Amino acid sequence: MLPIARGLFSSLRAGPRPSGRLLKLRPPPIAKSSSALGQFRQFSSTRPKSARYFRFEVDPEQPLNYRRWSTGTQVFGGIVVLSVAYYVTHLETVPETGRRRFMDVGPKFETMMAEQSHHQLLEEFRGKILPPDHPLTQAVRDIVTRILDASNLGSLKADSTLKQQAGTPIEDSWHADVQTREGPVPGSGQREWRLIVVHDPKIVNAMASFGNIVVFTGIIPVARDEDGLAAILGHEIAHVVARHTSERYSSMKVLIAFATLLEVLGLDVGVARFLTTYLLELPNSRTQELEADVIGLRLSAKACYNPEAAPEMFNRMGKLEQAQGARLNVDFLYTHPTSESRVKMLEAFIPEARSIRANSSMCIGMQEQFESFQEATGPPDHPALMNPLKVAIIGGGPSSFYVASRLLSLVPPTGTQQLRAHIYDRLWSPHGLVRYGVAPDHPEVKNCTHKFDQAAQDPRLKFFGNVNIGGPTTSSPSAISVPIESLLSKYTHLVLGTGCTIPVLHSALPPSERCIPALEVVHWYTNHPSKPKAPPIDEAQHVSIIGQGNVSLDIARILLSRPEDLKQYDIPERVLSHLAKSTVKRVSIIGRRGPYEVAFTAKELRELLDLPGVVMDPLQPEMLQWRGDMKPTRQQSRIVSLLERGSKEKAKGPGDGFKSWSLEFFRSPTGVVPTPHSVSSNLELSLAHTTLDAKNKAVPTGATSILPTDLIITSLGHRSEPTAHWYDPGLGHVRNVSGRVIDERGNVLKNVYTSGWASTGAKGVLATTMMNAYDVAQTLLSDAREPMPEARAVMNGKVEEGTLDELPDEVKRGLETSRVITYESWKRIDEEETRRGTALRGKERERMEWNEVERYLQDAQRFNSR
Structure with a gap:
């Protein structure tokens, strides 16, 4: 023992305390x-007794001396x-x-x-x-x-x-x-x-x-x-x-x-x-x-x-x-x-620990350091694979590319070990949220695409864009459809990296022309292929954003920024034109809990505070008082310190006080009604006042208030599509244990994995996504070397000799008609977008739409065939 x-x-811990003095x-x-x-x-x-201290000496036969x-x-x-x-x-x-x-x-x-x-x-x-x-x-x-x-x-x-x-x-x-x-x-x-x-x-x-x-x-x-x-x-x-x-x-x-x-x-x-x-x-x-x-x-x-x-x-x-x-x-x-x-x-x-990790500067620094370490040391010495690996990865976002790059680094390109990794995305362009989720004025976040470009140079990795696996989709109407059965029969392993693409809606705020999900606004200013309508900011003076996360602050910053300050970034010209017509003067960011419970980071808050010509509504000192039993985290302390600073400062730059924004704490929407006859606003937003219970959950106090507003944007998070394979409605993402997908009975599905937000839900930054993806790749290889006998098989698990590079028939036809975009095609599009941006006024890029992409590729094909 x-x-x-x-x-x-x-x-x-040891056993019970020993007896003894x-x-x-x-x-x-x-x-x-x-x-x-x-x-x-x-x-x-x-x-010992002989050395014990006595309070005083007495003669037991004499009466007690009171003094x-x-x-x-x-x-x-x-x-x-x-x-x-x-x-x-x-x-x-x-x-x-x-x-x-x-x-x-x-x-x-x-x-x-x-x-x-x-x-x-x-x-x-x-x-x-x-x-x-x-x-x-x-x-x-x-x-x-x-x-x-x-x-x-x-x-x-x-x-x-x-x-x-x-x-x-x-x-x-x-x-x-x-x-x-x-x-x-x-x-x-x-x-x-x-x-x-x-x-x-x-x-x-x-x-x-x-x-x-x-x-x-x-x-x-x-x-x-x-x-x-x-x-x-x-x-x-x-x-x-x-x-x-x-x-x-x-x-x-x-x-x-x-x-x-x-x-x-x-x-x-x-x-x-x-x-x-x-x-x-x-x-x-x-x-x-x-x-x-x-x-x-x-x-x-x-x-x-x-x-x-x-x-x-x-x-x-x-x-x-x-x-x-x-x-x-x-x-x-x-x-x-x-x-x-x-x-x-x-x-x-x-x-709380997840939040600390997601916002840690160490995580961001580790991303590049870890990748450099992997490149310097080369692939670790692992036992040889029993059979060739042919991995289909659904979704072309960061987690999918990280899984693929990690697999490539762990399996040497030479020798008898054979590997193919094919990434399928319903969108015609790769990189997912990095392209269609990151705010235009945050170009540094997109630097990870250099890593993806490097991975794509490996001939064992292929990208196929504009390919929808499974049921119908509205996010990319031009995509070709491929049944998942076509993949299961041609690949040994399947990785679901489909992310969380459906916005969480508020039950009291049904979508309408003046009540829209934040995802639609983000897709609008990033030129997403789903082509959402422009928000009616040219008919609104006051915008209410429900939710106090980073996306809420991103949207507020874009709406309150001067269009001329955004022209240098990766933001389409049609979006800039619409922002120039904006009449928005004020943005309220509403949350049901307090300043110590917000989901946004200090970096996002600082950027909003430093916005030229914009002022923050001051908060009352008692609102920022800490009432918890334990000391607040450093992240919480930094945020509150910034809020204290913002409550004392005036707007910077020209147009002092012309625009403003506020944080509305302890408020939860209960309904909205239009006010067509009102001169000052288009909507009345009903808010229940809340407080925190012993478990730090928001509970109503019974008080209510009305907030006149013109446009409501709900930013309450995202979930995976309900039609996603092995989706769990209770979790809002794919059922899995350590990246291994499980069915509704809890059985592990052999050779089926999930990574990124599809596996964890919509949380974490790119560094945490990278680490999750690396773990999934490692798990996949470990299982390939030592299969799990109790796993339920849904895939063949083996490929016939000479079929490693074979593709589904639907994809082959799409490649012949240029409807399927390879990574080589994407890099040509990427160069063209950069060229167009430079030609305008030296901006980062000017994004293309699908009809432009089709014409560009067809012209390039005709030119090359001459």
Whole structure:
């Protein structure tokens, strides 16, 4: 049986607390570093009876001297008052969570203890410490450094006592080119951390104290992967960030004082020890563990690790404890909460962690760094494929191209391993939301298309645009139709990357000419092939946008910008002409919750605040007050800080105050009625006033109000098409587990996968989409090498020799008539759009419509045939 060792803040827990004396009147000397890292969780006993302190001496045969008793009581009372005063004056708030605690240990003590415990660790584990150039050490160092860098927590120090074989300390830098925008956690930004990886597979443990991190190799199998190990290391680093070690040193004094008080009052030493342990010490320890779980989740998410890995890892840890009989399934006997409690709490914080990850500057920087690393190192050494792979990918957005590029990088182009990846898109142009979802004035977001261009140069990858797989479509009327059965019979694997293309509507706001989904507006200013009508902004002075996400702020920014400021960007001329006729003077952005719950990012808000000639309606200070139990996230704090700034500033540039916008918090639409006889507005929007309940959900207060407006735009998110294959209406996207598509009974479908928003719903940024797609590609290859026997087959799984490049008949005919667009054709169109934009006035590009594309390609074909 594997023993489960634990430091004070280990990720696994030992059995019930051993009996024995728990209180000493002074801390024990640090004989071993394990006791230092153990953070004195077990306090020692009182002194023997012969050395016990008596309140006063009395002769049992003499009557009690009242004056001596009174003096002793006064002295004792004075000590109690001074102790309480000392305790109160040394209370502080944990910056990361807002919890109040007693702390009387300073930074100098922590620095001294860090150095002392580090040397003791080196001595204790001498002969077991892996060298810095060992692959496991390097892997752990990379994760630790990434977590530290993402939150500006300090740097991982190269220890001069641990040399590489070449004789030089290991390099400390990782992601040096990524500039984090976060401020440091108070007191930790200049901290120097040390890491030791101990080779002991029997110890399933990791621990951290005073900036020293120890990882035992026995924890690696439990972590399983990089994300799981990041969850463990994030938890341990969180203990140091929250200064739990120093808190425990401080709380020792409280425990000693409490035990002494109980003994002075005549309580038996055993009872005093029991009360001290189970009423103070253990509950506080469990609180610290839960606190470290939350902080660790935020730290790992900020470093762009998958937050879902944390509850999964703690669940595995709980099963391991259960299998080894390491503890009973109760809390009060132990220093750590049960795994069930920890998993439940972590799952409650997953949405916040996802938001942190989606908005992390580290994720954006990692995208290019990870791709560069892959190119530099080449494909990893994997077992050979059993059969050739022919993968059909439905959808031509970023996730599909990332899946394809990852497959190409993992399967070498030479040798016996054969691979083909064919991307099908109903739109005639590739890149999905990058082309038809990104705001025109955000050209930097489209830089990922260079990666897609590079992947398309591999002859094993083919793109076929203007091909609709499955049922009818209105988003691309010109597309040819191909039954999905045609793909299932010609490919070994299928990947659904169809995204979320259907807007979520508000039940109280049915679509009409003056109540339109945000997706229609976005498709209008990006020249989507569905050809939506231009919004009636030439007949509106006030626009109400329902929803407070990035898309809402994008639309508000486009509507309030001066057309001349947009001319340089990738925005069609007909859109600019319509914007020039706009009469919009005011935009209200409405949300049912408050400023701390908004879905937009600080970047989008800052751009709207800095818009020339536009002013923000000031918010009342009480609206921006924090009312939560825990400290707001850095993202929330930045947003509120910007709102405070915007509430004080005036509009910049010409036309000062000419246009304005506002954020309407705690409002939820209940209906809309036209006002044809009104001079000031076309509509009356009914709003219910809301507040937040204990679960942070918006609930009505009973109050209502009317907002006169001219145009309503609903921006409430998106879902996959209900006709999509294996769509789940409850989820709003394709049913899947880790990218593997499942049917309505929960059975895994063999060789069928999904990636991007089709698998997760409409959330996350390009970096998270890339990582999700890479995971799906890795899963696909793993399953190809070791098939899942329990999976239900819906595809043949094999292709006949010589048919790797064979296409469905419908696609062949479309290629012959130039109705199907290849990537080579797209690049010619791309060059033509860029040329047209440059010819106008040096703008980014001028987009073409399908009828123009057809004529252009036909002309090019005739020219080439001469």
